[in-house]
Amino acid sequence: MPGSTKSKTQARGYHHGDLRTALVEAGLALLEREGAAGVSLRAVARQAGVSQAAPYAHFAGKRELMSAVATVGFSRLRDLIAPLASDPARSVGDLGVAYIEFAKANPGLYTLMFGSGDYIDSRDVQLSHASRQAFELLAMKAGRKGSNAVDDPGPIAAWSLVHGLVMLLMNEKIPPEMNERLPEILRLLEPGIAEHTREGEV
Amino acid sequence: MPGSTKSKTQARGYHHGDLRTALVEAGLALLEREGAAGVSLRAVARQAGVSQAAPYAHFAGKRELMSAVATVGFSRLRDLIAPLASDPARSVGDLGVAYIEFAKANPGLYTLMFGSGDYIDSRDVQLSHASRQAFELLAMKAGRKGSNAVDDPGPIAAWSLVHGLVMLLMNEKIPPEMNERLPEILRLLEPGIAEHTREGEV
DNA sequence: ACGGCGTTCTTAACAGTGTCAAGATTATGC
DNA sequence: GCATAATCTTGACACTGTTAAGAACGCCGT
Secondary structure (H helix, E strand, C coil): CCCCCCCCCCCCCCCCCCHHHHHHHHHHHHHHHHCHHHCCHHHHHHHCCCCCCHHHHCCCCHHHHHHHHHHHHHHHHHHHHHHHHCCCCCCHHHHHHHHHHHHHHCHHHHHHHCCCCCCCCCCCHHHHHHHHHHHHHHHHHHCCCCCCHHHCHHHHHHHHHHHHHHHHHHCCCCCHHHHHHHHHHHHCCHHHHHHHHHHHCC | CCCCCCCCCCCCCCCCCCHHHHHHHHHHHHHHHHCHHHCCHHHHHHHHCCCCCHHHHCCCCHHHHHHHHHHHHHHHHHHHHHHHHCCCCCCHHHHHHHHHHHHHHCHHHHHHHCCCCCCCCCCCHHHHHHHHHHHHHHHHHHCCCCCCHHHCHHHHHHHHHHHHHHHHHHCCCCCHHHHHHHHHHHHCCHHHHHHHHHHHCC
8 A cells, every 4th residue: 555646646537636735745845946026826726737716725825825835934943943952062153053054054934934925924823833833842942941931031032143144144134244153143132131041030 | 584484384386396395294293193004105104195196206125215204313312412422521331321312212213214214225325324423422421442343342332231121111111110120131241342452452 | 325514725906116208397508 | 617427207007806787507496
């Protein structure tokens, strides 16, 4: 039974077989190849080999499709930094560098994931769940041990610093030469977090 | 002489009189009223009372118009934080708070200003000049005295932290309750910058 | 086995978009 | 005062998201 003909994009009769995931993958591919501007519902449908209105059998609209694409992005980000987060030999800075490399490798996807609610539904259950998972990995490293991650200023500051850096670099607000000084910049937050952690201890 | 008929949007013959700035102001108004999604070239032209293709006499395309709108945004931001930057009694955190309040008051404009190159031309001369001016005000407070602002990790870290915080809040990646703890979060960077500044001194 | 039924997909259409070409209208410089 | 350049309008093209109507298919109960 390895030659199962229904799992992939094989069955191409009138019914596609697994259009939903095929559309999401087409979206990811277009995002990398053509950039965010080249992603239209119709282009995604073309890429998946179906007709313009076919996606509406699986998604309520473009926002819902793009939310699914962004959700996959957060899962990938989580899988990338999970091993680093659980490795005690790694610092917050190491996590940040890996994070930034993900963003630079998938700029369109990253922009979509953290972009405005015009293109994704940030209240989508799957999406916010996936983004929370990725964030909690950061929090494990940057946070006080006992506190809830979402209430702790330490992890939030770390995430904000890394995210802001990525965005300013991507949109050419700061010179690209700063790429080489990223670890140095990230380290500027460490004394503040250490101080804060000390205060927070019982 | 108060009824000067040429300065504002008054002269409405065949020729508008000052369409260029009227279009930019219409763009700003639409951005606040309808959000970024409601801003189309045609809607801007309608709002200014001209026809759909009229903007092409003043802008090469939508990107150029939006770049002009974003440039106005950076000028406003500069004017807002300039007095704080030159006041020695104000800290970096005070600047950051004012910055964040600007973003929260004009979310659509802020998103446009720092958004992707699909909607604005980040290499536009006027635009990058205006954004640099705003940044240098931040750098005056956060930077080492002697160094060029753009090469100094301190100001860049400060800007990144503030910008990332704003973005994550706007796009609902972190809970809105964090709004009240903004000064606390911004303060986490201060020990790192102080340390860095000390190292940098001669 | 087979017939109905709900899901999936297609074609066609609508309103809206950015952009360009041609032409009408007006201001401006000689 | 008139030619010329700048400004604005109308009309069109290709594209977008979305919906309606119906065709093709898989499945489930009999």
